[in-house]
Amino acid sequence: MKLYNLPPGMNPRRVRIFLAEKGVELETVDIDMMKGENRTPEFLAMNPMGTLPVLELDDGTILSESIAISRYLEHLHPEPALFGATPLEQAQVEMWNRRMEYEIMAPITAVFRHGNPFWEGRITQVPDFADVARAQASERMLWLDRHLADREFIATDTYTVADITAQCALLLGRNTGTPIPDEAANLTRWWKGVTARPSARA
């Protein structure tokens, strides 16, 4: 199995943290976006979206999408259960992971893509959209802060993919102009806890 990785990318980081939590190491191929390596005909034949991460199985089957890859790896390496251990937990993890993707990751990513010079000339940027998304990101971080008032983790009593998704989104936000608001004490406590895990450096 081979993991195609974009070292600075938020989504590849989700899979690297997932693997580190499982204690699993995979052969990894780093792709350099600055050199256009994710837009070559060979790469696009693997993933027409031109995005990372991509997992190539030993029989040549290709999986992309960080959650699809993580789900596959969860079946191969069930412990610790990062998608929930019981039917109820699995539903809770699904619910919170989707919320983290739509409510936290989406606006933070929109600020980065529509407001950062890195994307100039790569996509059509709409600066007004960045401003709207910046306000949404702050508002939703405060919502997540309230959710975490009496909880250690986002979805269940243990660390799950919902935490990984939020953690990777908030790292992008921290580096691209949508940091955790100062008043979000619960979210800051959670952030300190998840980023102190050894897997955070994966």
Ligand SMILES: N[C@@H](CCC(=O)N[C@@H](CS)C(=O)NCC(=O)O)C(=O)O
């Ligand atoms: N929904 C996909 C998103 C993948 C994605 O957008 N990856 C980014 C890195 S964080 C990428 O490869 N960007 C390269 C590009 O847009 O050219 C997933 O979860 O894997």
